Amino acid sequence: MPVKVSMKVNGKAVSGEVEARTLLVTYLREHLRLTGTHVGCDTAQCGACTVHMNGKAVKSCSMLAMQAEGADVLTIEGLAKADGTLHPMQAAFKEHHGLQCGFCTPGMVMNAVDFAARHPGASEQDVREALEGNLCRCTGYHNIVKSIVAGSKAMAAGK
Amino acid sequence: MGAPLIGARIQRKEDYRFLTGAGQYTDDVTLPRQSFAAFVRSPHAHAKIRSVNAAKAKGAPGVLAVYTGEDIAAAKLGGLPCGWLITDVHGQPMKEPPYPVLAQGKVRHVGERVAVVIAETQDQARDAAELVQVDYEPLPAVADGRLARAKGAPQLHEIAPDNTCYVWALGDKAAVDAAFAKAAHVTKLDFVNNRLIPNAIEPRAANGSYSRADDSYTLYVANQNPHVERLLMTAFVMGLPEHKVRVVAGDVGGGFGSKIYLYAEDVVVTWASRQLARPVKWTAERSESYTSDAHGRDHHTVAELALDKDGKFLAMRVKTTANVGAYLSTFASCVPTILYATLLAGQYTTPLIHCEVTAVFTNTAPVDAYRGAGRPEATYVVERLVETAAREMKIDPAEIRRRNFIRSFPYQTPVALLYDTGNYDATMDAAQKLADVAGYPARKKASEARGRLRGMGYAAYIEACGIAPSAVAGSLGARAGLFEAGEIRVHPTGSVTVFTGSHSHGQGHETTFAQVVADRLGMAIENVDIVHGDTSKILFGMGTYGSRSIAVGGTAIVKAMDKIIAKGKKIAAHLLEAAEADIEYAGGVFKVAGTDKQKTFGEVAFAAYVPHNYPHDKLEPGLNENAFYDPSNFTFPAGTYVCEVEVDPETGKVQVDRWTAVDDFGRIINPMIVEGQVHGGLAQGIGQALTEGAKYDSHGQLVTGSFMDYAIPRADDVPFFQVDTRETPCTHNPLGVKGCGEAGAIGAPAALINAITDALGVKDIAMPATPQTVWRTLNQKKAS
Numbered sequence: 019m020p021v022k023v024s025m026k027v028n029g030k031a032v033s034g035e036v037e038a039r040t041l042l043v044t045y046l047r048e049h050l051r052l053t054g055t056h057v058g059c060d061t062a063q064c065g066a067c068t069v070h071m072n073g074k075a076v077k078s079c080s081m082l083a084m085q086a087e088g089a090d091v092l093t094i095e096g097l098a099k100a101d102g103t104l105h106p107m108q109a110a111f112k113e114h115h116g117l118q119c120g121f122c123t124p125g126m127v128m129n130a131v132d133f134a135a136r137h138p139g140a141s142e143q144d145v146r147e148a149l150e151g152n153l154c155r156c157t158g159y160h161n162i163v164k165s166i167v168a169g170s171k172a173m174a175a176g177k
Numbered sequence: 178m179g180a181p182l183i184g185a186r187i188q189r190k191e192d193y194r195f196l197t198g199a200g201q202y203t204d205d206v207t208l209p210r211q212s213f214a215a216f217v218r219s220p221h222a223h224a225k226i227r228s229v230n231a232a233k234a235k236g237a238p239g240v241l242a243v244y245t246g247e248d249i250a251a252a253k254l255g256g257l258p259c260g261w262l263i264t265d266v267h268g269q270p271m272k273e274p275p276y277p278v279l280a281q282g283k284v285r286h287v288g289e290r291v292a293v294v295i296a297e298t299q300d301q302a303r304d305a306a307e308l309v310q311v312d313y314e315p316l317p318a319v320a321d322g323r324l325a326r327a328k329g330a331p332q333l334h335e336i337a338p339d340n341t342c343y344v345w346a347l348g349d350k351a352a353v354d355a356a357f358a359k360a361a362h363v364t365k366l367d368f369v370n371n372r373l374i375p376n377a378i379e380p381r382a383a384n385g386s387y388s389r390a391d392d393s394y395t396l397y398v399a400n401q402n403p404h405v406e407r408l409l410m411t412a413f414v415m416g417l418p419e420h421k422v423r424v425v426a427g428d429v430g431g432g433f434g435s436k437i438y439l440y441a442e443d444v445v446v447t448w449a450s451r452q453l454a455r456p457v458k459w460t461a462e463r464s465e466s467y468t469s470d471a472h473g474r475d476h477h478t479v480a481e482l483a484l485d486k487d488g489k490f491l492a493m494r495v496k497t498t499a500n501v502g503a504y505l506s507t508f509a510s511c512v513p514t515i516l517y518a519t520l521l522a523g524q525y526t527t528p529l530i531h532c533e534v535t536a537v538f539t540n541t542a543p544v545d546a547y548r549g550a551g552r553p554e555a556t557y558v559v560e561r562l563v564e565t566a567a568r569e570m571k572i573d574p575a576e577i578r579r580r581n582f583i584r585s586f587p588y589q590t591p592v593a594l595l596y597d598t599g600n601y602d603a604t605m606d607a608a609q610k611l612a613d614v615a616g617y618p619a620r621k622k623a624s625e626a627r628g629r630l631r632g633m634g635y636a637a638y639i640e641a642c643g644i645a646p647s648a649v650a651g652s653l654g655a656r657a658g659l660f661e662a663g664e665i666r667v668h669p670t671g672s673v674t675v676f677t678g679s680h681s682h683g684q685g686h687e688t689t690f691a692q693v694v695a696d697r698l699g700m701a702i703e704n705v706d707i708v709h710g711d712t713s714k715i716l717f718g719m720g721t722y723g724s725r726s727i728a729v730g731g732t733a734i735v736k737a738m739d740k741i742i743a744k745g746k747k748i749a750a751h752l753l754e755a756a757e758a759d760i761e762y763a764g765g766v767f768k769v770a771g772t773d774k775q776k777t778f779g780e781v782a783f784a785a786y787v788p789h790n791y792p793h794d795k796l797e798p799g800l801n802e803n804a805f806y807d808p809s810n811f812t813f814p815a816g817t818y819v820c821e822v823e824v825d826p827e828t829g830k831v832q833v834d835r836w837t838a839v840d841d842f843g844r845i846i847n848p849m850i851v852e853g854q855v856h857g858g859l860a861q862g863i864g865q866a867l868t869e870g871a872k873y874d875s876h877g878q879l880v881t882g883s884f885m886d887y888a889i890p891r892a893d894d895v896p897f898f899q900v901d902t903r904e905t906p907c908t909h910n911p912l913g914v915k916g917c918g919e920a921g922a923i924g925a926p927a928a929l930i931n932a933i934t935d936a937l938g939v940k941d942i943a944m945p946a947t948p949q950t951v952w953r954t955l956n957q958k959k960a961s
Contacts, residue, residue: 037300039300047205051207053198053201053202053204053205054197054199054200055198056202056378056379057204057380057460058378058379058380058430059463059883059884060462060463060883061463061883061884063883063884063885064378064463064884066378094196094197095197095198095199097197098196102197104193104196104197108196108197111192111196112188112189112193112196113188115189115849115850115853117192117195117196118431118683118685118853118857119379119428119429119430119431120191120192120195120196120200120430120683121202121377121379121430121431122378122430123195123196124195124198127196142897143893146892146893147892147893149891149893150891150892150893153378153884153891154378154892155376155377155378155431155433155861155889156431156853156857157853157860158856158857158858158859158860158861158890158895158898158921159856159860159890159891159892159895160856160895160898161852161853161856162892163892163897
């Protein structure tokens with residue numbers, strides 16, 4: 019049965035009709051065509067679908083669109099400034115070669131932004147543990163960890 | 178112009194789109210009137226199909242069509258071809274059973290495609306797929322390659338008695354046996370190279386569409402080599418003219434080999450798009466990836482090394498059973514033969530080598546090339562044998578390697594390859610220094626004081642990359658050429674678009690190749706765009722695998738640039754009223770030698786497109802050149818890895834404490850990207866040795882079918898890596914490059930298992946060395 023959902027996505031009010039079982043990630047990708055949020059697994063392990071809901075990182079494959087009713091959702095498309103300037107975490111991934119194929123990257127960045135905001139000054143080991151829910155097959159995590167540490171510092175410095 | 182671009186750590190041109198969610202992966206492409214496919218897959222490893230009843234599914238909401246094997250047969254679609262013919266020890270061709278795109282009366286592995294449901298939405302397709310009733314008659318199954326040829330084993334294919342695809346051999350067996358008979362010492366190992374599931378984070382996807390307007394097809398597909406995909410699909414399966422099919426592999430989220438192949442789903446969505454006159458999209462769920470992507474490795478090997486009393490290698494004898502799965506995937510046959518046995522010389526002067534490989538069919542997913550493809554398996558054989566021999570003969574493991582290093586090049590191995598160059602002492606020396614091998618005893622002591630076991634292991638690997646001279650590959654059974662194509666299109670204002678047949682799915686070609694072009698043409702890198710992954714844009718391509726992109730694809734681009742510069746000189750000579758022989762090109766400027774008369778690259782390009790003052794009698798207007806490059810030899814990257822582990826004897830957990838990798842990739846274009854490739858390869862190699870292993874039970878059920886059961890490394894499973902390089906430039910390509918994509922995955926497993934066995938004080942341990950396996954091994958050792 020179709021249900022109505024309305025929420026704020028990347029600062030804009032959106033609403034639409036979805037099936038009750040429609041996942042948030044499906045709503046973002048298929049209904050809003052925000053295809054930067056990816057689906058890499060069916061067991062909530064890979065984290066490629068990570069977005070922010072009301073400021074916290076969530077796996078958008080593991081919740082219904084309906085559960086985001088009224089929420090403030092931020093996807094990778096909404097992270098950079100309107101003029102295209104990258105968020106400090108995005109810039110850090112670029113500078114430290116924290117991505118290769120780019121598929122896990124949006125989820126990595128969204129998780130990293132949330133983590134860095136909550137844990138300023140986190141160590142490299144803290145970062146590794148914080149990535150438990152994000153899988154990457156390309157980078158061996160080496161440069162992702164470096165990126166997140168650098169991105170955290172830049173965020174703390176208000177860059 | 179500024180600093181040289183070759184060798185510079187240039188940040189990647191492709192990153193901005195990936196970091197802002199603007200990448201366009203196959204599943205991101207939704208076409209007008211898009212429909213969606215879901216496949217009905219076999220839950221049985223081996224079964225007869227008595228009937229398929231699709232009536233209920235056809236009546237379900239939104240369903241447009243259901244197709245079964247009968248429809249495929251009626252449409253006369255061919256089976257999936259194998260691209261490499263192996264000739265067996267008796268001179269007979271390998272057995273090539275039909276590999277239908279939808280099952281024909283029988284299924285042979287869990288996950289095999291039986292039917293496809295196409296509907297208005299993805300959910301409707303998946304719902305209706307549940308309604309397709311398949312009446313199976315289950316048959317006994319065999320999943321373990323070691324049991325495939327046992328008496329009474331279930332038989333998969335009528336044309337392949339004893340489930341044998343081929344028995345193949347390389348080397349002089351009699352001479353090898355004679356050397357073993359005289360050896361002072363023989364080291365023997367009997368092990369499994371564990372089956373792996375590639376798991377690119379982007380699942381496979383395909384979106385086929387048919388245009389009635391011009392009777393043509395477009396297939397968007399997550400693939401590493403779109404031209405090969407098109408060639409195989411049109412010529413061998415669908416019987417379509419190539420010029421009526423466009424294959425687009427845009428952004429692809431990792432491949433590692435698993436996206437080289439032509440898969441049944443790609444064919445089905447392309448074919449169905451014409452039946453329905455609508456685009457048909459399929460994207461794998463991860464559970465489908467596990468059961469239907471081509472897997473990797475899965476060897477059982479008995480390997481022996483014969484040595485003289487000083488630890489000099491006399492001969493090697495290797496017998497391998499390679500499990501190729503239920504059907505032959507696109508390049509399955511060459512991986513455990515041509516790409517495996519030929520690497521068994523490693524970095525050493527071993528004069529005699531014999532290798533026999535038996536490829537067997539089992540009720541498992543097809544096995545094909547996965548990062549390294551044959552070379553990790555060979556390196557594992559060589560480097561486990563060498564390290565074990567050193568321990569048995571009480572020779573330092575680095576020293577035994579040095580006693581056997583090849584030091585004179587070119588070097589003809591006894592297993593067909595001709596190494597052009599290398600310096601194995603250089604990488605060994607550098608690795609030992611960087612790893613602080615001298616400080617190891619103190620670290621071991623410190624670990625012991627904390628109740629931990631510390632071990633150190635080496636691997637000194639070699640690989641054959643830049644595949645391949647087409648003539649050599651052809652003589653070994655390849656059914657395709659292995660060249661690469663490149664095209665340089667200079668625009669009237671002097672900017673450049675480069676078209677390459679090498680596909681990039683994480684390797685960073687858009688940056689590396691642009692560096693090569695901008696450096697040679699003397700222009701800003703911003704003025705160079707690299708285009709790949711679309712058969713309608715690129716003249717041809719053999720694609721990306723075997724660490725061949727820069728060595729083969731990069732060289733094709735260099736050759737095309739040579740033609741651009743040659744033509745540019747002619748144009749400049751005319752404009753400058755000078756002799757062509759007097760024109761020099763450097764730093765973006767055509768100059769009359771010894772004078773200050775010059776024309777910029779942009780001026781020459783403009784003259785080529787606005788040819789008012791132009792040598793029309795000698796030249797055509799325009800500035801656009803292409804080149805094909807077929808290498809004269811393989812390239813031979815090599816290096817030394819040193820790994821140190823700490824094992825907790827209470828839990829069996831292995832901590833990779835230190836990792837040092839020193840590689841010789843020849844000349845390096847972008848060190849940042851090369852390091853990233855090494856990191857990723859190492860993590861996959863560490864995964865093989867520590868955490869990953871595909872397990873089928875005795876009924877052929879895949880029991881490691883999700884990220885929750887099959888453990889690809891997570892961030893806290895791997896250490897930071899110390900990586901460095903040494904350069905001996907490749908002698909036979911103009912850039913001096915060798916390739917770097919697979920090295921990590923090739924060298925890592927042996928180094929890690931060598932370290933773990935050292936820590937535990939045991940001869941061998943099975944991969945993956947999970948805590949349970951390590952703990953059991955320690956307890957068995959105590960008990961004995």
